[in-house]
Amino acid sequence: MNILIAEDEQDIRDLVALHLNKEGFNVFQAADGIEALNILSGEKIDIAILDVMMPKLDGFTVVRKIRESSDIPVIFLTARSEDNDKILGLGLGADDYMVKPFSPIELMARVQAQLRRYYRYTNGKNNNLLSLGDLTLNKESFTIHKGEVLLxxxxxxxxxxxxxxxxxxxxxxxxxxxxxxxxxxxxxxxxxxxxxxxxxxxxxxxxxxxxxxxxxxxxxxxxxxxx
Known part of the structure; x- marks a missing residue:
């Protein structure tokens, strides 16, 4: 499955991507909100992990755009722990909310939980994607990846x-x-x-x-x- 991590701090992006790759996901990275939307418009993304405070477009704006055309799971990462921010993010359509610093292992568990819930409520798996270990086959684009490597x-x-x-x-x-x-x-x-x-x-x-x-x-x- 394809996961987008949109976060302006490269160290955090790389850390999250490392753990996602170990779980067999194909990871797309964005450093700002505009780049995130460009990836979302050009790729079949199954779940998005968004930082709230990003350059160009913040996470709240990005999730608004996502919800105009998609109901994929969205998890917010943020340094802001105020209840008002959480309520706003969830109210705009985010599915989960994690405050920095966070545990990568807990984030992986939440990603898996959101994907299970999403595909259970949308009548099962995405029939255009086949996954086995670190192999992902996309029947729409006729491509096969091993991790991030196109075969x-x-x-x-x-x-x-x-x-x-x-x-x-x-x-x-x-x-x-x-x-x-x-x-x-x-x-x-x-x-x-x-x-x-x-x-x-x-x-x-x-x-x-x-x-x-x-x-x-x-x-x-x-x-x-x-x-």
């Missing part, structure tokens, strides 16, 4: 990985993979599938010789495994 896959490699990510834990035979992805009859050409699987492992695995995600089920086929 370069050809069309067949992408389709194989999309199929397997849509059906994590399900074992596909070489025949099934070939006929679904190539949409042609399978005549026992094992090498084609094996080469594509090898190339996918080289791109998604930390150690392709000892894969974490893409497993071989000897004598049957392949599956993606939860990590």
């Amino acid at each position: 370069e896959l050809n069309a067949k490699e992408y389709r194989i990985l999309e199929l397997l990510m849509e059906n994590v834990g399900k074992v596909y035979t070489k025949k099934q993979l070939y006929e679904i992805v190539w949409q042609e009859p399978y005549y026992g050409d094992d090498n084609t599938i094996m080469v594509h699987i090898s190339h996918i492992r080289e791109k998604i695995e930390d150690n392709p010789r000892n894969p974490t995600y893409l497993k071989t089920i000897r004598g049957i086929g392949y599956k993606l495994e939860k990590v």
Whole structure:
């Protein structure tokens, strides 16, 4: 999933991004309110973490703009602990509010809670995003990221990985993979599938010789495994 952290202090942005990346999120960073809105207009953001006191546009103004077209979760970070500020932020449409200094671990827990609540109340997951560990596949843009790194896959490699990510834990035979992805009859050409699987492992695995995600089920086929 894609998360926006909008905060004018780079040390805080980097700290939050570090923890989010460890949890497998794809992080976009903004140093001011204008940059935050530009990211929101150009990317599919699932949750926004906003500093209240930002240059150019403050967090209150940004959340107003967000609520004109989106109901994604918004968490405020602020050094201001006054009740009036909290009431204003929540009244404008923020979902949660954390006062600096804050615990990154607590922030991660609140991010997860907001996402669970949001997707439960919007009839489940975002069907255009598939996530597994630090892998994120976007079916709208036909892209796959590992953490923040965009992976370069050809069309067949992408389709194989999309199929397997849509059906994590399900074992596909070489025949099934070939006929679904190539949409042609399978005549026992094992090498084609094996080469594509090898190339996918080289791109998604930390150690392709000892894969974490893409497993071989000897004598049957392949599956993606939860990590």
